[in-house]
Amino acid sequence: QVITGGHYDVDCRLEDPDGIVLYKEMKKQYDSFTFTASRNGTYKFCFSNEFSTFTHKTVYFDFQVGEDPPLFPSENRMESACVSIHEALKSVIDYQTHFRLREAQGRSRAEDLNTRVAYWSIGEAVILLVVSIGQVFLLKSFFSDKRTTTTRVAS
């Protein structure tokens, strides 16, 4: 998931050891991808921000591989109850991560907006003053020229 930067999107690519592209998406804001690895080797993933002119991006990603190895070989009811609780708590932590990322992204957008509004307000105030003062002097200049023209015509 993209947390900060520009339009909050990024390109992503995932390749297996043979170079076959398993996943490829352009300009996505968030996604999740599950697959079963068919063979051993180095899998490559790449996040690309080439399309962006000057914004840096912060991207959150995580990998979950396989299942948790059991802590103990024994298979009694207490152990399986503990495993269920463990998995449920993992799911709670996952949701918390999701909300933490959403909050970080929202905050980044808000700060971005704040900067833009600040610049715009200052610019607008400056333009307001310049135009108000400029109007008056422009108007005055109209009347100065017209008067001389009128005088010449009269004589």
Next chain:
Amino acid sequence: GAGGTPGKGDGGAGLGVTGMEIGPSPFSGNYRTQLWDKQSESFLPSTPGLGMHVEVKDPDGKVVLSRQYGSEGRFTFTSHTPGEHQICLHSNSTRMALFAGGKLRVHLDIQVGEHTNNYPEIAAKDKLTELQLRARQLLDQVEQIQKEQNYQRYREERFRMTSESTNQRVLWWSIAQTIILILTGIWQMRHLKSFFEAKKLV
């Protein structure tokens, strides 16, 4: 979590990690480096003699960890502030051919919070029974959940303060802008009126 990242050129690799919880959070990173061998066109299995300098900065820019490790190692630190931490692995070796065409593959494994715990080790060290170990693991997880909830509470408080201050500023700005507008209008009228009176047009 796990991930491998190839690095190029001078062997420096930077990584940003968002610190999660309020309250000290343990963090551990494992890394292993492999140097590209031009002759065999593959990565050597290990690079003895290559030194890596690890530097970690907390969200305030303060250096939390700055140490030299070998070509593979494990570094740990505890984060106390929520926010973006910067981890930089930098190779300062001049012996290794890390110039044009040189590549360095860095295997990096990062564990945060309760994932830093190695439960079989803890069981052996504290001599815990199966049930005690499971209980310890579940307690660790619940503690992490609580820390995260504290963090969200802190974030909500900051957000509320920011919202209220923004509201104030918007209010003052609007009043100020209206006043400037009115004053400018009055100035315009008076200036033009005196100008026209001087020109005997009014």
